[in-house]
Amino acid sequence: xxxxxxxxxxxxxxxxxxxxxxxxxxxxxxxxxxxxxxxxxxxxxxxxxxxxxxxxxxxxxxxxxxxxxxxxxxxxxxxxxxxxxxxxxxxxxxxxxx
Amino acid sequence: xxxxxxxxxxxxxxxxxxxxxxxxxxxxxxxxxxxxxxxxxxxxxxxxxxxxxxxxxxxxxxxxxxxxxxxxxxxxxxxxxxxxxxxxxxxxxxxxxxxxxxxxxxxxxxxxxxxxxxxxxxxxxxxxxxxxxxxxxxxxxxxxxxxxxxxxxxxxxxxxxxxxxxxxxxxxxxxxxxxxxxxxxxxxxxxxxxxxxxxxxxxxxxxxxxxxxxxxxxxxxxxxxxxxxxxxxxxxxxxxxxxxxxxxxxxxxxxxxxxxxxxxxxxxxxxxxxxxxxxxxxxxxxxxxxxxxxxxxxxxxxxxxxxxxxxxxxxxxxxxxxxxxxxxxxxxxxxxxxxxxxxxxxxxxxxxxxxxxxxxxxxxxxxxxxxxxxxxxxxxxxxxxxxxxxxxxxxxxxxxxxxxxxxxxxxxxxxxxxxxxxxxxxxxxxxxxxxxxxxxxxxxxxxxxxxxxxxxxxxxxxxxxxxxxxxxxxxxxxxxxxxxxxxxxxxxxxxxxxxxxxxxxxxxxxxxxxxxxxxxxxxxxxxxxxxxxxxxxxxxxxxxxxxxxxxxxxxxxxxxx
Numbered sequence: 186x187x188x189x190x191x192x193x194x195x196x197x198x199x200x201x202x203x204x205x206x207x208x209x210x211x212x213x214x215x216x217x218x219x220x221x222x223x224x225x226x227x228x229x230x231x232x233x234x235x236x237x238x239x240x241x242x243x244x245x246x247x248x249x250x251x252x253x254x255x256x257x258x259x260x261x262x263x264x265x266x267x268x269x270x271x272x273x274x275x276x277x278x279x280x281x282x283x
Numbered sequence: 284x285x286x287x288x289x290x291x292x293x294x295x296x297x298x299x300x301x302x303x304x305x306x307x308x309x310x311x312x313x314x315x316x317x318x319x320x321x322x323x324x325x326x327x328x329x330x331x332x333x334x335x336x337x338x339x340x341x342x343x344x345x346x347x348x349x350x351x352x353x354x355x356x357x358x359x360x361x362x363x364x365x366x367x368x369x370x371x372x373x374x375x376x377x378x379x380x381x382x383x384x385x386x387x388x389x390x391x392x393x394x395x396x397x398x399x400x401x402x403x404x405x406x407x408x409x410x411x412x413x414x415x416x417x418x419x420x421x422x423x424x425x426x427x428x429x430x431x432x433x434x435x436x437x438x439x440x441x442x443x444x445x446x447x448x449x450x451x452x453x454x455x456x457x458x459x460x461x462x463x464x465x466x467x468x469x470x471x472x473x474x475x476x477x478x479x480x481x482x483x484x485x486x487x488x489x490x491x492x493x494x495x496x497x498x499x500x501x502x503x504x505x506x507x508x509x510x511x512x513x514x515x516x517x518x519x520x521x522x523x524x525x526x527x528x529x530x531x532x533x534x535x536x537x538x539x540x541x542x543x544x545x546x547x548x549x550x551x552x553x554x555x556x557x558x559x560x561x562x563x564x565x566x567x568x569x570x571x572x573x574x575x576x577x578x579x580x581x582x583x584x585x586x587x588x589x590x591x592x593x594x595x596x597x598x599x600x601x602x603x604x605x606x607x608x609x610x611x612x613x614x615x616x617x618x619x620x621x622x623x624x625x626x627x628x629x630x631x632x633x634x635x636x637x638x639x640x641x642x643x644x645x646x647x648x649x650x651x652x653x654x655x656x657x658x659x660x661x662x663x664x665x666x667x668x669x670x671x672x673x674x675x676x677x678x679x680x681x682x683x684x685x686x687x688x689x690x691x692x693x694x695x696x697x698x699x700x701x702x703x704x705x706x707x708x709x710x711x712x713x714x715x716x717x718x719x720x721x722x723x724x725x726x727x728x729x730x731x732x733x734x735x736x737x738x739x740x741x742x743x744x745x746x747x748x749x750x751x752x753x754x755x756x757x758x759x760x761x762x763x764x765x766x767x768x769x770x771x772x773x774x775x776x777x778x779x780x781x782x783x784x785x786x787x788x789x790x791x792x793x794x795x796x797x798x799x800x801x802x803x804x805x806x807x808x809x810x811x812x813x814x815x816x817x818x819x820x821x822x823x824x825x826x827x828x829x830x831x832x833x834x835x836x837x838x839x840x841x842x843x844x
Contacts (some may be wrong), residue, residue, distance in 0.1 A: 201339055206331035208371075214376075215325035215385075222315035222322070228308045237395050240388050247376040248326070248382070255329065256369035260821065261367035282355070 192270050205259055212252045219245040291818075295749075296802055300809025309396040316392035319385050326382035326426035330372065331691040337368045338798040356613035373650045393596055401514075407731070409517040412490065413524015417490045420525065438624050448843040457684065495521065499756035508750050508775070509789070515755030523729045523758070545638070573653070574837040576646065578666040581614075589828040590630065590820050592814060593713050593744055594799035596685040600715060601792045603690075611644045611662055612636065620820075621827040627696050628681040628820040629674065631667050631697070635688025635716070635792070638670035643839045647689055655692035656722045658735065658755060665702075666694045666835040671703060681820040682707035687792045688753055691717025691745070709738070710820050711813065714745045718757035719769070734760035742816045743767040746798060748774035768809040772798050 193204060219273030223245050327471075372378055496604060501507035502518065509518055590596050603614045618630040635647060642648035648664035654661050660668075671682070682703070691714025697703055698712045723730040727815035743766060747754035751774060754761075761769035774789035777797035788794060 197340075201336060203331050204339060206338035207337060208329045211329035211332060215322040215329065218318045218322035218325065219385075219487070222318040225308075225311045225315040225318075229309055234308065234312065234395065236314065237388075237392055240314070240391065243390055244319070244385055247320070247381045251329075251378050251381055253373065254367070254374065255333070257363065258333070258367040258371050261364040265361060265364050265473070269427045278621060 192273060194266070196214075198266055201262060205255075205262055209252075211261060212248070212255045216245070216248045216252050219248050221228050286334055289591040291419050293802075293805065295776055296805065297384040297761075297769075297771040298805070298807045298810055299761050299769040299771065300812075301765070301809070303451070303761050308810065309400060312392050312396040316389045319389040319392065323382050323385040323389065324715075326378055326385060330378045330382065333368055333372055333378070337365070337372070338362075340420065343778045366453070395800065399760070402514075403732075404518045406514075406516045406758050406760075410524040410527075410731070411519035412495065413521035413526075414528035416492050416495055416521065419526035419529075420496075426531075430606075466693075502752075509752055510749040510773075514760070515749065516602045516758050516760055518752045519755040519832075522752075527729060531599025551592050573660060573665060573698050574662055576662045576666045576669065577836045577838055579834045579836075580831055581834045582830075584830040584832070585617075585828070587828045587830055589618070589821060589826045591823060592803050592817060593685075594796070595821075596630070596632075596683065596713050596817075596826070597715055597746075597792070597796045597799035599630070599632045600634065600687045600690065601686050603632055604792060609834065610637065611642075611646060612834045613647050615663065615667055615670075615833050615835055617667070617674075617831045617833070619674075619676070619829045619831075620822060623826070626680075627676050628683065628822070629671065629676060630685070630821075631671065631694070633663060633667065633686030633690030635686065635690045642837075646835050646837050652689045653724065655689050655696060656718055657724055658692075658696055658721045658733075659702075660696065661689075661693055662689070662837050663835055664697045666833065667693070667697060668700060668703060670831075670833065672706060678706055679708050680706075682709045683711045683817070683820050684709065685713040685715075686713045686717065687795065688717055688790065691715060695719065695735070695737075695743065698743075699738060700710045708743045711742045711744065711817050714743075715792060715799070716751050716790050717745065717748060718759075719743070719745045719767075720757040720759035720762065722757050732757050734759070737764070737767060739766055741766060742813050744770070744810075744813045745794055746770045746772075748772060748789040748794065748798065750774045753790050763809065768813055770798075770802055770810075772802060774798065777801055 219241070222241050223238075226234075226241050228237060229238045358505035376384075392399040498507060498512050499521065500519075502509050509515055512522065590599055599616065599618065603616060605614065608614060613634055615634070616630075619633070620628045620630065622628070636652050637644050638648040646666070651661040651663060657665075684698055688691070694712050694714055695717070698709045703709065720735050721733040723733040743764075745754070745761075745768070747761065747769065748770060761771055763769055774794050777794060779789055803810075
């Protein structure tokens with residue numbers, strides 16, 4: 186996650202980011218493994234092999250969709266942290282927080 | 284036979300091509316299965332990480348502010364993050380479902396990768412069962428011979444047993460190929476084994492030797508169809524196994540049995556081995572090397588209708604078995620087609636095995652067969668190669684090779700010859716009743732099937748009947764590839780209805796001609812592709828045909844000048 190904030194992440198934010206990064210990293214690894222499996226299917230010319238290849242292709246599409254949704258989580262987190270930073274800035278400038 | 288009614292249905296026809304082959308890249312599929320196993324673990328890890336994120340206490344940060352965050356956009360609140368996580372975890376396809384499906388998919392791939400291997404394993408098991416049967420038969424024959432010697436006076440029991448053993452097998456083959464009464468007599472000896480019960484033993488897979496032997500005899504004599512109990516490959520493996528199993532007991536010269544196994548489907552009654560001759564042929568023989576050949580042009584036919592499709596090619600191959608053929612030499616043919624634009628195509632036709640034993644002059648004998656099934660050059664291919672290389676045609680001229688039985692193996696083997704490929708564009712090879720993979724033979728021991736490497740630029744079309752085990756003598760299930768199409772049918776569909784058919788009928792080239800005519804018009808992607816290649820080389824009516832018929836004879840060493 187490209188975490189560009191006005192403030193360095195708080196310990197709480199960092200923990201959330203670590204969880205998210207793990208979720209995204211593992212999902213991307215799953216997608217990469219699926220794509221490597223999919224590359225093998227080019228030589229599966231038999232009827233059984235072609236059916237299996239279609240299954241792998243469908244699986245790869247589904248993992249890609251999941252990966253997109255995990256990315257969306259990152260976007261939501263990013264936006265929330267920006268909002269928190271804005272709130273923090275507002276509180277500081279209003280003298281309500283140090 | 285022409286008036287014989289045939290059933291019009293096509294249920295029995297299996298066209299095994301690039302898309303329909305059971306043969307798969309097992310190694311690749313297993314690698315993919317392992318990748319998916321790892322992917323499933325990664326998906327689970329991702330799901331767990333999202334779960335941790337969702338349940339994190341840190342999620343409350345900002346929720347306790349004494350005022351709303353400076354935005355009205357729900358996406359900028361924790362609710363937005365929660366929604367995104369929920370969407371990731373619970374919207375179809377959910378990560379959990381994809382993870383579960385990935386595990387299933389990995390299992391499926393492993394199953395697929397094993398499917399072909401299972402066939403191969405069953406063939407290997409048949410080979411082992413055959414060995415047990417061979418050992419049992421050998422023991423029984425020794426006993427039988429000893430009893431025979433005790434009853435009939437002194438003789439060599441082992442020799443007698445060997446004679447019975449070989450006689451029964453060779454005799455059965457003779458019986459089915461020529462209806463020779465001496466062969467039938469010898470076959471009766473074989474049939475007597477189960478009756479005496481001396482060789483009943485369990486072979487594994489819930490089969491006993493008696494039942495297996497009865498089935499083998501029934502198939503060889505046409506009382507039962509091949510395919511009901513065993514596939515052709517399993518049947519061939521059992522026969523090879525008998526050979527290997529019995530060898531140790533009798534020290535039988537391997538070559539003799541090896542070609543005996545390969546010979547039973549001989550058409551035309553050319554089999555001449557009988558009981559009285561067995562000892563004469565049971566001698567050491569060299570199954571390697573090539574003899575010189577004498578190739579003589581015996582006929583030239585101009586203006587014939589050129590072949591237009593693989594069924595016509597089948598008829599040309601059948602033409603190489605003339606009714607009053609020379610049993611000392613094979614007949615091969617080279618046909619040159621001249622198209623309207625002046626381009627040419629050359630067609631080569633090979634007949635199959637003619638002598639079960641070794642023959643001094645005929646190239647299609649036991650030695651030629653054993654060599655061809657190993658992918659080696661034979662005297663017949665040598666003759667064809669010389670004719671083709673001597674032809675005055677432009678480099679890159681289309682070449683089509685066709686053959687029956689051993690001749691089909693010759694055609695495939697010649698199609699891979701570097702010199703032939705340097706001169707010709709080998710566009711199509713058509714075989715009928717031929718093993719298309721190779722058999723690995725180490726010395727005189729059958730090791731098992733060996734995969735061929737075929738050039739991608741050539742189309743291979745192979746016909747086989749389920750009742751004919753000769754195409755299965757490579758012990759490999761039919762394999763389709765992007766340039767190899769296997770057509771597997773029931774010979775019974777083109778033979779007389781309700782009449783038992785011996786293996787010889789199923790292997791006959793005449794039967795294959797009928798089958799080729801029956802299936803060649805079918806609409807199938809692989810068959811269409813082959814037809815297209817063939818049509819480009821063969822062409823239609825009006826093309827000029829020049830047929831050259833040759834007699835091919837091995838020159839015995841003692842006749843060489």
